[in-house]
Amino acid sequence: MSAIVIDDLTLGYEGHPAVHHLNGSFARGSLTAVMGPNGSGKSTLLKGIMGALKPLGGKVVLDGFGQRDIAYLPQIAEIDRSFPAVVADLLALGFWKRRGAFSAIRGVDHREMEAALARVGLSGFERRTIDTLSGGQLQRALFARVLVQDAPVILLDEPFAAIDERTVADLTDLITHWHGEGRTVIAVLHDAELVQASFPQTLLLAREPIAWGATATALTADNLRRARQMVEAWDDQAPWHDHDSDHSHGHHHHPAGSGGAH
Amino acid sequence: MNLYDLFLAPFMQFGFMTRALAGAVILSLSAGPVGVFLMLRRMSLTGDAMAHAILPGAAAGFLVSGLAILPMTLGGFAAGLVVAVLSGLVSRFTIQREDNSLAAFYLISLALGVMLVSLKGSNVDLMHVLFGTVLALNNDALIMIGAIVTVSLVALALLWRPLVAECLDPTFLRSVSGAGQPVHLLFLALVVINLVGGFQALGTLLAVGLMMLPAAAARFWVRSLEAMCALAIAISVVSSYLGLLVSYHLSVASGPAIILVAGAIYVLSMLFGSRGLVSSNLRPRRHRVA
Ligand SMILES: Nc1ncnc2c1ncn2[C@@H]1O[C@H](COP(=O)(O)OP(=O)(O)OP(=O)(O)O)[C@@H](O)[C@H]1O
Numbered sequence: 231m232s233a234i235v236i237d238d239l240t241l242g243y244e245g246h247p248a249v250h251h252l253n254g255s256f257a258r259g260s261l262t263a264v265m266g267p268n269g270s271g272k273s274t275l276l277k278g279i280m281g282a283l284k285p286l287g288g289k290v291v292l293d294g295f296g297q298r299d300i301a302y303l304p305q306i307a308e309i310d311r312s313f314p315a316v317v318a319d320l321l322a323l324g325f326w327k328r329r330g331a332f333s334a335i336r337g338v339d340h341r342e343m344e345a346a347l348a349r350v351g352l353s354g355f356e357r358r359t360i361d362t363l364s365g366g367q368l369q370r371a372l373f374a375r376v377l378v379q380d381a382p383v384i385l386l387d388e389p390f391a392a393i394d395e396r397t398v399a400d401l402t403d404l405i406t407h408w409h410g411e412g413r414t415v416i417a418v419l420h421d422a423e424l425v426q427a428s429f430p431q432t433l434l435l436a437r438e439p440i441a442w443g444a445t446a447t448a449l450t451a452d453n454l455r456r457a458r459q460m461v462e463a464w465d466d467q468a469p470w471h472d473h474d475s476d477h478s479h480g481h482h483h484h485p486a487g488s489g490g491a492h
Numbered sequence: 493m494n495l496y497d498l499f500l501a502p503f504m505q506f507g508f509m510t511r512a513l514a515g516a517v518i519l520s521l522s523a524g525p526v527g528v529f530l531m532l533r534r535m536s537l538t539g540d541a542m543a544h545a546i547l548p549g550a551a552a553g554f555l556v557s558g559l560a561i562l563p564m565t566l567g568g569f570a571a572g573l574v575v576a577v578l579s580g581l582v583s584r585f586t587i588q589r590e591d592n593s594l595a596a597f598y599l600i601s602l603a604l605g606v607m608l609v610s611l612k613g614s615n616v617d618l619m620h621v622l623f624g625t626v627l628a629l630n631n632d633a634l635i636m637i638g639a640i641v642t643v644s645l646v647a648l649a650l651l652w653r654p655l656v657a658e659c660l661d662p663t664f665l666r667s668v669s670g671a672g673q674p675v676h677l678l679f680l681a682l683v684v685i686n687l688v689g690g691f692q693a694l695g696t697l698l699a700v701g702l703m704m705l706p707a708a709a710a711r712f713w714v715r716s717l718e719a720m721c722a723l724a725i726a727i728s729v730v731s732s733y734l735g736l737l738v739s740y741h742l743s744v745a746s747g748p749a750i751i752l753v754a755g756a757i758y759v760l761s762m763l764f765g766s767r768g769l770v771s772s773n774l775r776p777r778r779h780r781v782a
């Protein structure tokens with residue numbers, strides 16, 4: 231059963247594709263790592279799934295849940311750190327979906343927030359103002375908010391970018407735990423070792439999909455080398471894509487092991 | 493001259509002073525918190541622009557029926573909303589950022605307003621519209637201000653959480669709800685009605701002062717949002733009272749007097765506030781063990 235079906239999806243900016251003709255699906259309850267070099271369209275893909283970016287072609291089909299049910303941890307959070315809020319205020323936003331826009335946070339919610347903070351190693355930080363957090367602490371607080379959101383689908387864009395080794399191990403356990411609870415988790419990561427150890431599925435992107443399937447078959451040395459060969463800069467003279475004719479540029483629309491085999 | 497004459501008599505003896513004080517104090521209740529949110533959203537100058545944008549509407553009301561409260565208020569409200577929505581739309585559909593398009597629209601609006609007033613009125617009338625007059629605060633105006641403040645406070649209470657979310661983490665709000673854009677527009681509408689409420693006493697150009705200066709001053713004293721709002725209200729009440737006193741005793745215009753008092757409080761807060769210049773440079777150079 232697929233939770234998210236990606237149907238010939240092209241996403242991009244100003245007409246330039248950043249994700250090009252992606253086909254496949256994320257199975258319900260699957261745990262997938264998205265890998266690829268800088269600028270290969272990983273963040274763009276997550277934004278497309280979130281609905282924050284309109285497709286230039288194709289579509290994303292969500293099955294059994296809506297865009298608002300997705301918990302999303304962006305690569306760079308647009309948090310206004312000068313706003314007079316404490317960590318608990320930031321976490322309380324996570325109740326939005328469950329408690330509605332207007333209702334107050336209750337006692338049980340406070341205990342849940344405490345537990346979430348403890349999970350990410352930030353016990354005792356409830357009343358700290360957000361402008362006093364270190365980069366990694368803020369990232370962990372945002373991770374705790376994802377916990378509070380209690381969403382069936384979780385998208386994490388480089389969640390470990392600023393985080394120390396021990397916490398990475400703790401948070402990876404947490405992700406594995408989510409997987410065990412049947413949530414669908416998609417995480418953008420750069421650490422191949424970590425992916426091999428903890429992520430059953432991998433999508434390797436280099437604007438074009440290179441491979442998508444079981445991590446062992448997708449993350450081969452050959453595939454990684456092919457991903458690295460992506461030309462990062464856009465060609466402003468590139469001809470416009472003609473949707474009616476068959477594409478003449480030489481790339482694989484259906485990568486090896488396509489379709490998130492499960 | 494004793495203390496009574498100095499501090500109380502003007503408000504006891506003259507109905508227009510009592511009404512002016514009542515109007516300014518009531519308005520402070522909502523202008524303070526609105527100003528705090530405006531400041532926290534880095535939209536202080538947007539508030540200023542909106543104050544200018546109100547002018548042609550107020551002027552059109554003035555053209556139709558002279559210095560009467562209802563037409564000028566409604567006109568100002570309509571003009572402010574039109575400018576807010578137009579600049580929102582322009583920034584949405586073009587590459588122009590909202591503050592740029594707002595600047596363009598308010599300049600057009602201001603010029604239009606001044607021209608409209610000069611079509612009919614004298615310079616004195618123009619001064620009234622631009623800088624207000626306590627004499628304009630009749631009972632109708634007070635009722636109007638009361639209504640505006642009531643509506644604003646109810647709206648603020650309802651919008652509180654979405655507004656906080658929109659300030660704190662707009663991307664997140666967008667990911668869990670579509671409330672961001674409507675909340676933004678409703679908030680701009682709140683700004684407009686509070687400016688319109690203030691322009692009787694303070695004039696279109698200075699009404700924004702009672703919003704921004706107390707909020708900015710409060711920030712030098714307290715950390716939490718709630719405390720900031722409460723302190724902003726208090727500062728704005730004190731400014732209104734002292735400003736009116738100054739205006740009475742020195743026979744100067746009330747609007748500028750109130751705003752200058754608020755300005756003085758701002759400068760003092762910046763210097764001596766617990767988070768101000770002096771104290772952050774005098775912080776003890778000691779530290780705890782953990
Ligand atoms: N807002 C934007 N406007 C224009 N181009 C963009 C925008 N965001 C990303 N791009 C371009 O789209 C391409 C894909 O970007 P994306 O952010 O998806 O990369 P990524 O795989 O997440 O890279 P990284 O590992 O550096 O995070 C890049 O070439 C980038 O320059």
Ligand SMILES: [Mg+2]
Binds near residue numbers: 273274
């Ligand atoms: Mg990225």
